[in-house]
Amino acid sequence: MASGFGLFFVGHTVPITHDNLTQVDPTHWVLDASVIPNYAAMREVALFLLPGSVLDPNAALGLYVRAGNAEWAYRGCVHNAQPSAVLPLQWPLAEDGSVVSAAVGGQSVQIGVSLEAAADIVARESSSVGAKAEFAKRVGLDLFRYLESFxxxxxxxxxxxxxxxxERWYTRFQEKFRRDPDFLTRNTASLNS
Structure with a gap:
């Protein structure tokens, strides 16, 4: 990589440059998010290329999250044509549906940044767009179920x-979403019944 990148937790931290992340190998960096106070309250992260930074035209930086030894979960990317992005964190959840706590079992909660082939990132982005379409479908279904109750x-x-x-549904939806942003995606069975 010819130059650097940075990230910050929207509304919670100042920019953190790649120099402050642990470089695992030439293309992977990790930040232990559990050292940040109240990390679970952080809903978005901004990933950006530093001023003057240029990636290889066939490369992109992907952002991932994980808890403990779980698989890395893709959250979004930046590249030369899109040098910054605000990405949802959607922290990994424990079995009870709560955000995984670093205090429980000493699990680390991490943010990972990976320099990857742009073609691989495009495939992940397509999958992410499909997930957003599914989310929109679930919002619509929630509205339909609410209206149907009348x-x-x-x-x-x-x-x-x-x-x-x-208007009443939207107020109810906002309150539920504020309390639990993952309520629509956590329990698919209840939406499909």
């Missing part, structure tokens, strides 16, 4: 709802 009599293919039903 149905008191069989009206055929129509649902009669109060005039403010959409």
């Amino acid at each position: 149905q008191t009599q069989n009206m055929g293919s129509h649902i009669v709802v109060p005039a403010n039903a959409l």
Whole structure:
């Protein structure tokens, strides 16, 4: 890599350059996020190329998260044409659905940055777009289920709802999302029933 990159936790930290991450090998860097106070409250990370930095035209930097010895989970990328991005962290979850705590079992929670072939990153991005489309579908299904709950009599293919039903759903959705941003993706069975 001809030059460097940095990251920061949106609203929580100042920029952290690649020099402050542990370089595992020539193409991989790791940051132990569990040393940052209240890391679980951080929802987004910004990844960026430093001013004047240029990657090989066939390369990109991918950002990943993981807890303990779990697999690295891809979160997004930057490259010459897109030198910065704000990416959702979506921290790994424990079996009870809570964010994995570094205090429990001494598990480390890490952010990884990897210099990769642009073609590999494009494949991961396509998968990420598919996941976002699935998320949008789940939001729509949540809205439909909410509106459906107003149905008191069989009206055929129509649902009669109060005039403010959409506003009430949106308020409810925002409150649930604020409390638990992963509520739609955690329990697929309940959405499909």
